[in-house]
Amino acid sequence: MDNKVFFLIDFDAFFISCHAIENKYINEVPAVVCENNKKGIVITANYKSRAIGVKTAMPIFKVKKIIPDILIINPDMDLYSQVSRETFKAISDTFTSKMEVVSIDECFLEVSDSYKKYGTVMNMANEIKEFVKTNFNLTCSIGVSSNKFLSKMASEFNKPDGVSKMLPTEIEEKLWPLDIQKMYGVGAATTKKFEALKVKTIGDLARQKRETVIELLGKHGFNLWINANGLSEDEINLNYFEINSVGNEWTLTQLSNNEYELENHLRDLTEMVCNRVKKRLKKAYTVAIVVVYKDFGEKLSKKKKTRQITLKTPSNDLEEIFPHVLELFYSFWNGDLVKLIGVRLANLVEDFSVKKQLSIDEVNVIKKYNVVESIMDNINNSINKKMLITGTNLIKKNEKYSNNFKYSKVEKENRKK
Incomplete structure (x- = not known):
């Protein structure tokens, strides 16, 4: 890996996995986190229900047409917050203090120096994955690369419970063929604007002239172009537990x-x-x-x-x-x-x-x-x-x-x- 090494840790189906910590039965049957009423909307579905066609934001009445006896769990934000804090703290205390929490179920680690005690970068990533599973009964997917964006994208390659790396030399093979809508930071509005440049994949964006993308999207376009080419240089924001x-x-x-x-x-x-x-x-x-x-x-x-x-x-x-x-x-x-x-x-x-x-x-x-x-x-x-x-x-x-x-x-x- 070049100079800096980043991990993106993403807990799998986090909300529903928090409920399964004390009740493993939840992982054995199709289940969703959702308000149990006629107007309920799926917040998170476990992987058994996803395999049958259940998706986030699906109305529960449609879910019941697919799986009539699906297990419905009411959301518990206090539980999710508690598990998140405890898990992140344990990872930080055990592996590295260079952690940046970006959401309730995701964090970046900078392991440029700390990975060496584990022999290789991949060894350290697998150690973290097993540590989370053993101590918290949670699974996570980990992306490994030279900056935050590439590690974030890599974390999507092998879900759930997987570790994937993407070297800067591999972006043409692994990143560029992906649909532009799968790029972190690109939403529906940006995708629509990219149609003017005939940008359909991340590779199409990377091959555009930088000035052309800036003219279209301003600073946001510049950041997307930098990321598509794997050029961003990142630092970890250490103010994560009591972020002020x-x-x-x-x-x-x-x-x-x-x-x-x-x-x-x-x-x-x-x-x-x-x-x-x-x-x-x-x-x-x-x-x-x-x-x-x-x-x-x-x-x-x-x-x-x-x-x-x-x-x-x-x-x-x-x-x-x-x-x-x-x-x-x-x-x-x-x-x-x-x-x-x-x-x-x-x-x-x-x-x-x-x-x-x-x-x-x-x-x-x-x-x-x-x-x-x-x-x-x-x-x-x-x-x-x-x-x-x-x-x-x-x-x-x-x-x-x-x-x-x-x-x-x-x-x-x-x-x-």
């Missing part, structure tokens, strides 16, 4: 002071950050933004502005957080050209530890909608796409855009006065 903040930044392909465009970027960034926080089963007390202006030769401190606000009650909800993001932005933006914009959520706490005194009306609303939205979040996270949205949130999103643009203009006029 999650953020995203966007460097604009062209300088902009267009309110509509900037607000759209802010909303997209806020949505991405909220989803990442939800995936870690967290909520945030602090909302922060960063804006970098066009460089007129000033010091960085003069062209970079940051603001933050502390919430009375922690949240990971887009519709609750986005108004605060806009408030922060318009508290100092004076219409100058913007070069970079970013959103960060900090002071994170466990989602299930948050306690709030609710009114009777709020309790009734939560009973009606909380289960549905929780299931939708889990499904969207499991397929790495935001495919599902409630009708209420769609209406709220449209209204929020409309109100925000009106608010922006009023604030701007007030500042002029």
Whole structure:
């Protein structure tokens, strides 16, 4: 392997496997994690049910037509969070502290030095796989390569309970023939845009001129092109157990002071950050933004502005957080050209530890909608796409855009006065 060596550890069918730790019978019959009611949607299916045709996001009434006596298990997020923390900690304590947790069931390890005590990289990967199985009754799939992206892609080659490697010299053989939709970081919208370049496989993307992809997709396109060619250089984020903040930044392909465009970027960034926080089963007390202006030769401190606000009650909800993001932005933006914009959520706490005194009306609303939205979040996270949205949130999103643009203009006029 070149210089750095990364593992991506992905627990197999994690949610349902957590239930099987104490009840092995679950692994012996077709089973799903799903709310057991007429409107239930499959969050996770075990491999026996997948082999018969059950898939994530499938309505339970359709599942029962395929397997009438399928075992249905109600979701238990407290259990999943506990197993996740304990397993990651045990791996870190036993094998290497260079760990970055990216979701409740995935983590990266950097083993560039630590693998040597096991003789080979593959020996270490298999040791970890057996350690997880022996100590936690879980199976995992491990991808091995020279950077995070390639190890992530390699982890998909031999599921479940497998170890796969992909050397940089093997990307043309193993990576490039894959459909572009199978590339980590490529969703339906990006796939549609790639049609203009006739990009159907990861190899098609890798062979494009870098400038052409950047012109089409901006910074995101540049990152995808780098990954497709196996060129990314990665570091491990060590703040994994008590991760204090999650953020995203966007460097604009062209300088902009267009309110509509900037607000759209802010909303997209806020949505991405909220989803990442939800995936870690967290909520945030602090909302922060960063804006970098066009460089007129000033010091960085003069062209970079940051603001933050502390919430009375922690949240990971887009519709609750986005108004605060806009408030922060318009508290100092004076219409100058913007070069970079970013959103960060900090002071994170466990989602299930948050306690709030609710009114009777709020309790009734939560009973009606909380289960549905929780299931939708889990499904969207499991397929790495935001495919599902409630009708209420769609209406709220449209209204929020409309109100925000009106608010922006009023604030701007007030500042002029």
